[in-house]
Amino acid sequence: MALYAIADLHLSLNTDKPMDIFGENWANHDEKIKENWLENITEEDTVLIAGDISWAMRPTESEEDLKWLDSLPGKKIISKGNHDYWWSSITKLNKMFEKTKFLQNNFYSYEDYAICGTRGWPCNLGDRHTEHDKKIFDRECIRLKLSLDEAKKAGYEKLIVMLHYPPTNERFDDSEFTRIVEEYKVEKVIYGHLHGPALNRVLNGRRNDVEYVMTSSDYLNFMPKKILD
Template identity: 60%
Template sequence: MSLFVIGDLHLSFSVDKPMDIFGEQWVNHQEKIKKNWIEVIKENDMILIPGDISWAMNMKDATIDLEWINNLPGKKILLRGNHDYWWASVSKMNKLFENIRFLQNNYFTYKNFAICGTRGWLCPNDHKFTEHDEKIYERELHRLKLSLDEAIKNGCKDIIVMTHYPPTNDFMEDSGFTQIYETYGVKKVVYGHLHGIDSFKIGLKGEYKGVYYYLTSCDYLDFKPLKILD
């Protein structure tokens, strides 16, 4: 039993949204993901998928993408990304698929670890950050605390956090997210959202102030799920 992660699947089986317009590496990317997934992941493994899962605009169209994920080996925990407009009520979605659970204001467990998280958002001092972003940023900090507090209330001490957005701005400065991770003693943080060589460079990676950060966009991982725990 192992814990894997891969983000930003950008599936589009029911909508016309080819990813190869973003570069040659995206040609047939669903097939690459499936092949690599089946090679390394077993039925008793768990896989975290931190957002940008489907290009669908509603749950009806997203169902084919989610069923594709559901039918791959392992148990999956999904988090909302900025392009997941189909995302609906978590309580309802968590009843739809045998091998998929959805994370929002709640938590799940892997062995002795709690899997917590929230979507995240742009961080202050980012070159794109606006007054409107401030409200969403504060809301996401609150949602992260809700998830963490729920896990801690139930006795969890070892914590992994999944977000879609990176935990810092494009200058990799400390943020409310990194401060929360340090305060709560979070062990690992996985995130996606960043695409392309230039963006990969501004993603916090490795150990920083006692927390280990993983950039897990599928193109950064060469479309191969990354094992983060045995």
């Protein structure tokens, strides 16, 4: 049994959204993900998927993508990304599948770890940070704390956080997200969202006793990354 992570699947089985316009490496990327998944992941494993699952705009349009994902081996824990417009109520989502669960203001367990998280929001935008940005950013910080508090109340000391957006800006400045995970003594933060040239500069490794793991699918060459044995 092992814990893996991969983000930004950008599935479009029921929509016309070819990803190879973003680079040749995205050609038939769903087939690459499936092949790598089947070669490495068993039914006993768990995979964390930090957002941007499907290009669908409505819940009904996302069903084919979600069923495709659920059919792959292992348990999946999914958090929301900025393109997941199909995301409906967490209660409805968590009734859909046995092997696929959705994370929002709650947590899930993996052995003696609690898996917590939220979508996040761009950090330290400076003059570009609008009142709208501040409102969403503050809400996402609250949601992260709610998730972590639920895990703490349940007695978990070992914590892993899923974010879709990076927890810092491109300069790797501290943010409220990095302060929260340090305050709660989170062991690992997995995140995605970045693509293209942005992948040349990512937060990947230990910082202030927290391990940050970049998991955008193209950064991982569409291979789920093992983060715990």
